[in-house]
Amino acid sequence: MDIIVFGSLKPDCKNCRRAETLVEKIIQGTDVVYRKLSLDSAEAKSFRVMVTPTIVVNDTIVALGEVPPADRLTEYIHGELEKEGSRP
Secondary structure (H helix, E strand, O other): EEEEEEOOOOOOOHHHHHHHHHHHHHHHHOOOOOOEEEOHHHHHHHHHOOOOOOOEEEEEEEOOOOOOOHHHHHHHHHHHHOOOOOOO
């Protein structure tokens, strides 16, 4: 599974930190590793990400410019894990 959180590198971006923390909590106890990238990255350009935070799971943008509700993101990530044959 590939999870990317696009966010500002500035520590004062509270929503970026909240998005990272949310993803960390959801994947805790799994072997999933996520990446934190900035808008300057090649991946941000390929997804045409222009706002933060943005969360991408398996090449699908699941949150754009917001921190999604925890239950919605948890359900999505766990669903993707089940598709891959992993257990959340």
